[in-house]
Amino acid sequence: MATATVDHATAFDAAVAADERIEPRDWMPDAYRATLVRQIAQHAHSEIIGMQPEANWITRAPSLRRKAILIAKVQDEAGHGLYLYSAAETLGTSRDELLDKLHTGRQKYSSIFNYPTLTWADVGAIGWLVDGAAITNQVPLCRCSYGPYARAMVRICKEESFHQRQGYESLLALSRGTPAQHAMAQDAVDRWWWPSLMMFGPPDDASAHSAQSMAWKIKRHSNDDLRQRFVDICVPQAESLGLTLPDPDLVWNESRGHHDFGPIDWTEFQQVLKGNGPCNEQRITQRRTAHDEGAWVREAAAAHAAKHRSSTSNGSDSSGSGSGSTSQGEESA
């Protein structure tokens, strides 16, 4: 038994070292599995909670075109959540368990979604900055060592690109509009810039899981490296928008070949993480309410399916059909 585990561990290490993918039924260290469940679940929850701040503006979108785009984007976020829940389930957790942990606060979601969308321009700023930061984070995850997570990320990144471009286009329209519209766009960027930088997580020297996740090739780049990449990408994009980024220390550093930027307020980050952000309470309450109010639909559909099964099987041994699925998830087979 001990030898078998050692063999398994060697095979796992070799696969990771050779940049091969780990698949659901492969042996993996318990801590690797736990890290993935934590990260994928948090990622899935973020997609689902992230529907709220944007859905807030669907009924008030300024044109039918913008409204249709926003609905499609929010629907995509739901889809992304579902891809990711499926990936998490391949690790032996269940959908119900994941939702329960979100609803009871035992698993987190990205703290960015605890900020409010005060104006229409916030929808554009979220697309440009929040989705932009997410893409910067997610592109390297397409090469993550865990197969189902990497495959979900490939699909998500493809779809995410429209999210960012529609946001940028929307902000550009405002920026080139009336002085009031321009001011609204600038105000949204001013409020979303710093929280977007926080999306990359704590600085490398304070990041609890970074080193191990990089050794396992779950993560491919450090938080600070990705944050720097994002800043460098955003500066010229902001110029083209005709908007400024709210950081007086933001300046090109010729010797580093990167932009220097001002210090991030990590106390704010910690406060929002602890539940003291502007919308923490509202987001989780709305999620729980939606889940509870949808219970009758889920139960009715399950009852309908059970009734249909027993009527088509002529009563002969219908007990084992369907409902006892193994719930191992995508490609567990």
Next chain:
Amino acid sequence: MTGNTEWPLWEVFVRARRGLTHTHAGSLHAPDAELALRNARDLYTRRGEGISLWVVPSAAITASSPDEKDPFFEPAGDKPYRHPTFYEIPEGVQHL
């Protein structure tokens, strides 16, 4: 909501266009096959990725075990003569 109401899991296969096989796209939960198809359409073909869908109960799939992958697939390992590159053909011989 507890585990006993959880809908079963389905594997989704998408045919991207005529001439191609159905390819595994991912999985989803649904109470029955009809709703699994509808959910699959909404989840995996939002951008015209498919013209045909299969949904299969995950529990109905029988899989080889990763633990025995070496012995299970070993018979093919020592038969290089199944590949065309195994054979030596004089230079200049064409259409072979």
